[in-house]
Amino acid sequence: MTHYIGVDIAGASNTWFTSLTPTDDGLSIAVSPHIAALTEIITFVDDHDVVAACIDAQLTIAPSDNTGFRSADTELRSLLPNEFQNWVASINSLMAVPVRGRLLADSITASVATIIETHPRASLYFGTPEELQNSIANYKGGPNAAECTRRLWDDWSARYRIDGELVTITDGSLDSIICATVAYLCHTSPAQLYRLRHNAPARVGHGPFYVLSPAARPKQGM
Incomplete structure (x- = not known):
């Protein structure tokens, strides 16, 4: 069974993990979203056919990113309305999240062919119609x-x-599902995604960074 996993990285007591598997007419939740230790996720990857993992954490960094905002973060902020640009936080402000995200990515890289980064809330914004904007905000x-x-x-x-x-x-439960969906789309329908580029020299880490394409945002009522 092929798995696409999503991980919403936070602290040890609030990191959410889920897995989706393809079916004849869509996707199925193979592992219900739940709070998981990084070691549990690594063990799952080692024991299953995971072809793509999508992680909600900054997976790349460069010495020149002095403010903590990568070019990809700045680009994403520019794509969002002014009132939602604070959804995109700097690496400097998130403390353990980027460290835990890159630690997980490093630990599964020998087992998973595709490891990408996403921003679930931005993907929700770009992937759902305008009438749900209040729900995304709250x-x-x-x-x-x-x-x-x-x-x-x-x-x-x-x-x-x-x-x-x-x-x-919970928001973490939903965010992990969004991550897993983006992992699936990266393999099956990449045209639905938008690539955010971290252009700094000497950058290290894993990627790329994808969100749902802003150009494909559903119209109201669709």
């Missing part, structure tokens, strides 16, 4: 966060034909 701890997450999941799962239930209704 699913991370805003008013009625659980209800917002449920609305976003209902739209995303229908749009990408994902079979299964989001058992735990």
